[in-house]
Amino acid sequence: MTFLYLKAVHIIFIVTWFAGLFYMPRLFVYIIESHSKPEPERTILLKQLNMMASRLWFAITWPSAIVTLITVLLAYPMAYFVAFKVTRGKFMWLVLLNIPFWTSYLLRVFAWKVILGFNGVINSGLLSLGLISKPLEFLLYNPTAVVVTLAHAYAAFAILPIYVSLEKIDRSLLEAAADLGDGPLKRFLRVTFPLSLPGIIGAAVLIFIPTTGDYVTPALVGGSDGVMIANIIQVQFGRVNNWPLGAALAIASMVAVAAIAVLVIQALKYATARIK
Amino acid sequence: MSARSISRHRRGTGLFVYAVLYLAFLYVPVALLPLFSFNDSLFIAFPLSGFTTKWYAEMAADQAMHTALLNTLRVGVVASLASTVLGLLAAKALSHGALPGRSLLLSFASLPLFIPEIVLGIALLMLMTGLGIPLSLMSVIIGHVLICLPFAIAVLMARFEGFDFSLEEASRDLGEDGWMTFWRVTFPLVLPGIVSSLLLTFIVSFDDFMIAFFLCGTDTTLPVYIFGELRFPYKLPGVLALGATILIVSAALVLLAEWLRRLGAEDAPRVPVLAA
Numbered sequence: 001m002t003f004l005y006l007k008a009v010h011i012i013f014i015v016t017w018f019a020g021l022f023y024m025p026r027l028f029v030y031i032i033e034s035h036s037k038p039e040p041e042r043t044i045l046l047k048q049l050n051m052m053a054s055r056l057w058f059a060i061t062w063p064s065a066i067v068t069l070i071t072v073l074l075a076y077p078m079a080y081f082v083a084f085k086v087t088r089g090k091f092m093w094l095v096l097l098n099i100p101f102w103t104s105y106l107l108r109v110f111a112w113k114v115i116l117g118f119n120g121v122i123n124s125g126l127l128s129l130g131l132i133s134k135p136l137e138f139l140l141y142n143p144t145a146v147v148v149t150l151a152h153a154y155a156a157f158a159i160l161p162i163y164v165s166l167e168k169i170d171r172s173l174l175e176a177a178a179d180l181g182d183g184p185l186k187r188f189l190r191v192t193f194p195l196s197l198p199g200i201i202g203a204a205v206l207i208f209i210p211t212t213g214d215y216v217t218p219a220l221v222g223g224s225d226g227v228m229i230a231n232i233i234q235v236q237f238g239r240v241n242n243w244p245l246g247a248a249l250a251i252a253s254m255v256a257v258a259a260i261a262v263l264v265i266q267a268l269k270y271a272t273a274r275i276k
Numbered sequence: 277m278s279a280r281s282i283s284r285h286r287r288g289t290g291l292f293v294y295a296v297l298y299l300a301f302l303y304v305p306v307a308l309l310p311l312f313s314f315n316d317s318l319f320i321a322f323p324l325s326g327f328t329t330k331w332y333a334e335m336a337a338d339q340a341m342h343t344a345l346l347n348t349l350r351v352g353v354v355a356s357l358a359s360t361v362l363g364l365l366a367a368k369a370l371s372h373g374a375l376p377g378r379s380l381l382l383s384f385a386s387l388p389l390f391i392p393e394i395v396l397g398i399a400l401l402m403l404m405t406g407l408g409i410p411l412s413l414m415s416v417i418i419g420h421v422l423i424c425l426p427f428a429i430a431v432l433m434a435r436f437e438g439f440d441f442s443l444e445e446a447s448r449d450l451g452e453d454g455w456m457t458f459w460r461v462t463f464p465l466v467l468p469g470i471v472s473s474l475l476l477t478f479i480v481s482f483d484d485f486m487i488a489f490f491l492c493g494t495d496t497t498l499p500v501y502i503f504g505e506l507r508f509p510y511k512l513p514g515v516l517a518l519g520a521t522i523l524i525v526s527a528a529l530v531l532l533a534e535w536l537r538r539l540g541a542e543d544a545p546r547v548p549v550l551a552a
Contacts, residue, residue, distance in 0.1 A: 078298045081291040093295075095534055100302045103526050106485050106499050107519040110506060111305040114312070119319055121308060155302060213392020215486055220506065230394040237398060237490075246398065254395045 064228075067150040068207045072200055074151065075158035079199075080192075082159075083166035094163070101156035109217050112149040116140040116221065141223025149217045154210065158203040165199025166192070198268050205264045209257055229253055310520035318510060331517035338514065344501035348482055351413055351497060355420035356478040362421070363428025363473060368462070370429070371436035386426045396423065397490035404491065411493030419487040424477035431476060435469025468536045475533035479526055498522075 082093045100108065115121045116139040123135040139145065169192060177187040215230035222228065229249065236246025316326035335341065369375055370382055388396065400419045401411075409415055443465070447457040463470075485499035492500055502518065505511045 074298065074301075077291060077294050081295045085291055095531070096299060097302065098534075099527050099530055100306055103306060103523045103530075104483050104499070104519065106483070106502055107309060107523065108306060110502075110515070110519065111308055113506075114308060114512075115305055124319075152301065152305060209390055209392060213394045215394050215489075216503070230392065233394055233398065237401070243402075247402065250395045250398045254391060257392060258390070 064208055064211050066147050067154070067211050068204050070147065071151045071154050071158045071207050072162070072203050075155060075203065076162055076196075076200070079159045079162035079166055083163055083169075094160075097159050098156055105153060106216055108153055109149055109220050112145070112152065113140065113220050116145050116148075140221055143222070145221040145223075146218050146228070149221050150211050150214060153217065154207045157206040157210075161202040161206060162196060162199040165196045165202070169195045201264055201268050205260070208260065212253065212257055306523060309516055309523060313513065313516040313520040315513075318513060331513040332521075334514045335517045335521075340496075341498075341501060341514075341518065344496050344498045347413055347492075347495050348498040351416050351420060351488075352478045352481040354417050355424055355481040356474050358417070359421045359424035359428045359477045360432075360470060360473045363425055363432050363477075364466070364470065366425075366429050367432035367436050370433060371439060372441065385429050388423050389426045393423075393486040397486045400487065401490040411491055413492070413495045413497075415491040415493070416488050416495070416497060419491050420481040420484060423484065423487060424480050427480055428473045428477050431473040432466065432469050435466050435472075439465065472533040472536040475529050475536070479529055479533075482526065 078097070082090060082097075086093055113120075117123070118135050118137065118140065120140070122139060123132075126132045127135065173191050173195075174187060177191050182190065212228075213230050214228060215234055218228040218231050222231070233246050233249045233253070236242045236249065240246075311324075313331055314327055314329065315324050316328035316330075317324075366381075366385060370378060370385075375381070397419070400415070400422070404411060404415045404418075409418075439462075443461050444457050447461045448454075452460065483499065484497075485503060488497040488500050489503070496504070498518075502515055505515050
């Protein structure tokens with residue numbers, strides 16, 4: 001049991017660590033460049049480097065991991081509700097949860113830009129209600145906006161794997177736990193939750209892979225602090241016009257993502273085998 | 277006692293409230309697009325200033341948008357047809373348990389889902405330039421077949437799951453050749469799956485931004501066009517009208533695809549396609 005928790009935490013750390021790695025090549029390039037420059041430029045460039053190093057933490061490493069965590073946390077009760085509480089119209093619920101996923105991704109991200117913007121829905125709503133006197137500026141163009149938008153966009157990826165693993169749980173196990181004197185909370189922690197771990201890990205992989213490579217969301221709502229690896233890669237192919245570096249970054253991220261996927265799938269197999 | 281406590285636990289009012297809130301989180305951002313597309317103001321902000329359909333009229337008059345829409349439809353039709361035909365062949369082969377290396381082939385077929393889209397886009401871009409294929413709708417179609425194929429295979433495999441292959445043997449015993457067996461036995465039985473696969477792959481292609489962004493050259497598809505429009509504030513209401521239209525059409529298509537997929541397929545898992 002504890003082992004499985006450790007494993008889950010471990011995977012999340014690995015995931016963040018790899019995401020950080022993607023950003024490294026660019027930092028190396030800057031370090032080499034800055035050391036070959038004369039004095040005034042050197043100090044300025046090193047300052048820039050420090051800023052980028054902190055960005056590595058706050059803007060790149062965190063979003064994917066936080067998105068994964070938040071999306072899974074938010075989706076779990078929802079999946080639990082459909083799997084255990086809904087008796088009739090289960091399918092309707094699943095379709096309802098799926099429809100937003102199949103509608104245009106670009107437009108869903110755009111909707112969040114509209115909501116969070118300086119003259120956006122939240123600000124104008126609060127202003128017209130008289131709750132604030134000037135628009136809140138911290139809503140859009142930062143990592144938090146990226147996280148919220150991605151958590152919304154990838155909700156379906158979290159709900160379905162978790163739902164499938166919850167649905168598979170043999171209900172007589174729960175009755176057995178109740179007969180042996182476990183209350184609802186204990187029953188959940190000792191039976192339901194461990195048995196749903198494969199679904200949780202599966203959801204984490206499914207969310208992590210596309211969010212790491214996401215371009216649209218950081219480009220639309222991320223601003224300069226919410227840049228993610230995909231935007232950096234794209235810039236190499238566009239404005240910077242350094243195709244080899246862009247290709248290297250792309251390969252690095254693909255290898256890392258593939259490594260994570262293999263790792264997690266192995267962990268998943270192991271966890272399932274242990275439960276059985 | 278245990279039975280009663282479980283049945284009391286079953287109601288779960290708190291969870292129901294959470295589920296409704298969660299659905300609101302999924303749907304409210306999306307619902308804002310249609311709402312503001314009827315708002316008589318250039319700014320997307322509360323309070324609403326009045327009802328208008330002029331953005332829809334503006335949308336109907338926009339020539340560039342029409343070209344983009346036509347391009348997207350062309351790409352979508354060809355890509356969905358091609359990926360469904362390929363997916364049908366793959367699914368049929370993969371459903372026969374005897375195929376050597378079946379699980380390897382299956383994971384290979386779903387590989388495009390596990391590669392970040394930005395990497396896929398760049399890889400295809402380099403491939404096209406390397407091979408000297410000009411960037412046009414053709415290159416977008418090639419890319420879309422690649423990303424649509426895993427979806428087509430997943431949908432069609434689910435359809436083949438309860439398929440009785442002895443029907444094909446019977447048809448052959450009765451003297452039909454392979455082609456006629458396919459037309460008269462296999463095809464009608466998997467037809468709902470084929471239609472559902474066509475619709476879903478069409479939506480995947482219609483919705484894709486990243487691949488088209490890299491491969492379309494000067495022939496913009498609709499998502500690429502929208503992404504470009506988002507930079508100009510005065511064009512936003514027009515984009516909203518277009519977005520609202522797309523949302524409604526694609527939601528209708530998804531529902532139709534789900535309904536067809538489940539039609540008569542009682543053996544198929546009662547989970548929407550994403551989890552398949």
